[in-house]
Amino acid sequence: MQLMDLIRYKYKTVSVVGMAKNAGKTVTLNRLLEEAAEKNIILGLTSTGRDGEKQDLVTKTEKPTIYVMENTIIATTEDCLLRSDAKLEILEATDYVTAMGRVIICKVKARGMIEIAGPDTNSEIREVAMKMRFYGAEIVLIDGAINRKTTASPSITEATILATGAVLSRDIDKVIEGTQHQVHLFNLPTIEDETMKPLIASLMEDKSYSIIDKSGNVEVLDIPTAINNGTTIGRALTEESAYVILSGSLVKKTLEDILTVTELYKNVTFIVRDATKIFIGAKDWNFFIRRGFKIKVVDKINTLVATLNPYAPQGYQFDPKEFYNRMKRNLPLPVIDVMLEEEEVHV
Incomplete structure (x- = not known):
């Protein structure tokens, strides 16, 4: 089963949020983009912060870039457009202004690398997602930037993919504990008293x-x-x-x-x-x-899957099979190692 099989025909807006920077969120996004292209699904893509740059702005290490296919609808800022090499058709210059310029909605005419930096506020993210749907996106992916797990909120997206990885700690037990805790919070019970x-x-x-x-x-x-x-x-x-x-x-x-x-x-x-x-x-x-x-x-977060990255930019790593198997045993949801191309989602 592919990641996109968990989404298509079920959800129109999905967030991808990271437990920390370099947890594998960009790799997860690229996998979703590849799977969508294989299935001829037109995606929309925006971010709550900046992503897709060639060098990590925090660790100064090389990081995966975002590679988009033809017909993808993106919402990014004017500054990011200048650094993207995909050929783009501007559909709308919105009124949403960020420190990196206005948010521009574009359609990809020729595939290539892009940088994504979307709106600053949750309400603007919701509105931009609606606009991308209007312009033809079947599913809108929202890249939750570092420390911006708010995109997982049901008031913004219908479902969430949680990216976690070795970057959280050199201690695999601490990574599992932290991920378990985040999933537990996302699954907190809702109010049962209907009258209240x-x-x-x-x-x-x-x-x-x-x-x-x-x-x-x-x-x-x-x-x-x-x-x-x-x-x-x-x-x-x-x-x-x-x-x-x-x-x-x-x-x-x-x-x-x-x-x-x-x-x-x-x-x-x-x-x-x-x-x-x-x-x-x-x-x-x-x-x-x-x-x-x-x-x-009030609202429970619908967490679809946890994606795993056993490698850390600091140079250490976990054994991929051990990391996968332990996460699978300890999480109440599907897990996938996005660093292994042939890995399948196991429920």
């Missing part, structure tokens, strides 16, 4: 930080963010509290501060929009869960 879902969704849209009690009454907290306000949230909890609505990010310090002021957190469920809002590492997460925190999401 509309109210919680409304509070999320209002970007408020609120507490809902067992009777459905709402107390809106006078705080702009949960960061550095865990003490305020904890002191606002009562025996009647049922849900804490966090419309922004959830970080380690917030939960630590709540722990210091109350035990009542054990009686409530903390709600975030989706797992891209959670910034807590595996060990800290497990500590908080053991202490009795319950955390759910």
Whole structure:
């Protein structure tokens, strides 16, 4: 089975997000582009940051470039167009402006290498994806740049491919643990109480930080963010509290501060929009869960597959078969080593 078999006829927008830079995300994108060409699928492609450059801007090492086929629809900036050698037809110059110029939507007329740098905001990414679909893309791939896992959010894309690899650590156990944790977060359970879902969704849209009690009454907290306000949230909890609505990010310090002021957190469920809002590492997460925190999401992230890169640009590598087999045993989803051309997806 190919990667594209997991996508075609099921999803119109798919993000490819990396656990870290050099985790194999660009190789995954190129594989998707190759498979789409074989199946005569017209793809759209954009990015939340810059990708496709010949040298990694962080490590200063050579990195894979993005190679696009004829008829691919791309959305990239004016500066990136000047560094791309594919022949392109400009379809639209959008109003979205980045530090690298306006975002331009193009159609590939002759295959070649490109650099991709798309819109800066999530709303602009959604709109650009819609435009690429209008111009003929059957499926739009969104390249989630480093530390921009927000593209995995169901509010932006329908499904996600997670790229992970040896670059995370020289310790294979730590790479597996970190990847397991990210997949676990992406699979966090949603709210089960159907009567509360509309109210919680409304509070999320209002970007408020609120507490809902067992009777459905709402107390809106006078705080702009949960960061550095865990003490305020904890002191606002009562025996009647049922849900804490966090419309922004959830970080380690917030939960630590709540722990210091109350035990009542054990009686409530903390709600975030989706797992891209959670910034807590595996060990800290497990500590908080053991202490009795319950955390759910409004929208669960649909993770299709994890792609593996056993090589790190620092010069070390894992045994590819061992890495693949251990990931396969430890992840509840298909895995594929994108560095092995003949590897198949195994469910």
